[in-house]
Amino acid sequence: MNSSSLPQRSTVRKKKKPARKRKKRGFFRNLFRVFLVCLFLLIAAGGWLYLAPSAKNTRYLIADTLITTQHRYMAKYIIGEDELKNRVAEYNERFQEMGNEVDTHNIEPDPVVEDKPLVEIEKVTGTGYTGYVMIVNDPTKVRLGVPDKTGSGETLSSMVARTGAIAGVNGGGFADPNWKGNGFKPIGLVISQGKLFYNGLGGKKSTQIVGLDKEGKMIAGNYTLDELSKMGVQEAVTFQPRIIVNGKGLIKNAAEGWGIAPRTAMGQRADGALLFVVIDGRQPGYSIGANLYDVQQIMLKHGAVIAANLDGGSSTVLVKDNAILNKPSSQYGERYLPTAFLVFEHPEQADIKNIWEGLDPSKIDAGKKRSH
Structure with missing residues (x-):
């Protein structure tokens, strides 16, 4: 009875190893899929932010927010260096006008x-x-x-x-x-x-x-x-x-x-x-x-x-x-x-x-x- 049960136990153990490997492969496969989805969404969001006309207000909001911080220079990566200079000059001119009314x-x-x-x-x-x-x-x-x-x-x-x-x-x-x-x-x-x-x-x-x-x-x-x-x-x-x-x-x-x-x-x-x-x-x-x-x-x-x-x-x-x-x-x-x-x-x-x-x-x- 004992001798006939030993091979069965051995067979069960051998079958578990491939199952664990499949679980590992499945985990990394799912992780890779999540990574691809996140990468796609990031590229899509970046494309919308920089290329879509509807994102113009969002771009300027981000740039204006950066202008008020110690990282003002980073705004040029959102709207460009020339536009950053124009934006700051435009605000200064506008602020000056806002102070002129009696x-x-x-x-x-x-x-x-x-x-x-x-x-x-x-x-x-x-x-x-x-x-x-x-x-x-x-x-x-x-x-x-x-x-x-x-x-x-x-x-x-x-x-x-x-x-x-x-x-x-x-x-x-x-x-x-x-x-x-x-x-x-x-x-x-x-x-x-x-x-x-x-x-x-x-x-x-x-x-x-x-x-x-x-x-x-x-x-x-x-x-x-x-x-x-x-x-x-x-x-x-x-x-x-x-x-x-x-x-x-x-x-x-x-x-x-x-x-x-x-x-x-x-x-x-x-x-x-x-x-x-x-x-x-x-x-x-x-x-x-x-x-x-x-x-x-x-x-x-x-x-x-x-x-x-x-x-x-x-x-x-x-x-x-x-x-x-x-x-x-x-x-x-x-x-x-x-x-x-x-x-x-x-x-x-x-x-x-x-x-x-x-x-x-x-x-x-x-x-x-x-x-x-």
Whole structure:
């Protein structure tokens, strides 16, 4: 009985080996098929993106988004190098035009503003983005903050804590060679407490300003230094574009929205309340970002009669009560900034000194390693 069963066991074992080989061959065959399907889809998608007329808007959306990042050069692989140059020049020209219309808005402060909290925070969401709207009910409580050390910018959370502010958002842009800038060389002008802290205009006569006058009225648009002085501008930075003027949006649609990115913007309602919109981005699964049309629509929905873009990208940050409310996109944490709009309960007590006094803007090394 045992001798007759042994060959049968041996035969069974020999039959299993070919079965395992067939399973292995079947697995790799299926894997190869999946690879071929993915390759086909990739080629088809690439062909559609680069060749199909219907993909033009998608190509420009991708290119515009890359233009707002440190990988701007990659946009040439999407739309070509010549078109990239044309696109950037076209935006600069368009942004300049958006700042030229004369702003005629006046503010009529809410008589019960004292019964409202100075700062209100509201979360906002939309297609692909998450962020916040900070409402400052008394615009006269805002001051432009600057770093406290020569040669280096300062993080917003540090600036808020050091000055005793109750809230703040990032302000104007700065020279950022190879995206390794130290945050100490602002672009354009910096005005704080009615004093010109920094003039980096060079030979330019005018610049796009975002700021406030003595009464807390928001000023945004293209102005000369002389005009700013006559208007009594107290707090201001250079940045663009202005996206709302005299109650109307200047960006027609999402295609003109300059790509998808983290955003910061400032606006004002007719009652004087300031609106700061902060949108997170570059974080799939949480928030990809918004275009300027999205930001404009958020502002209009909240009653803005004037609004302008501020520095965005990895500089975008919102601090309230010494806590960072949003999620900055920089993998290194908060960036070192040259300016920030800060909110104070008692702004007359704010100690903000001019750290650029006596310095030649043309000789400031924007990429010099920070001392802290």
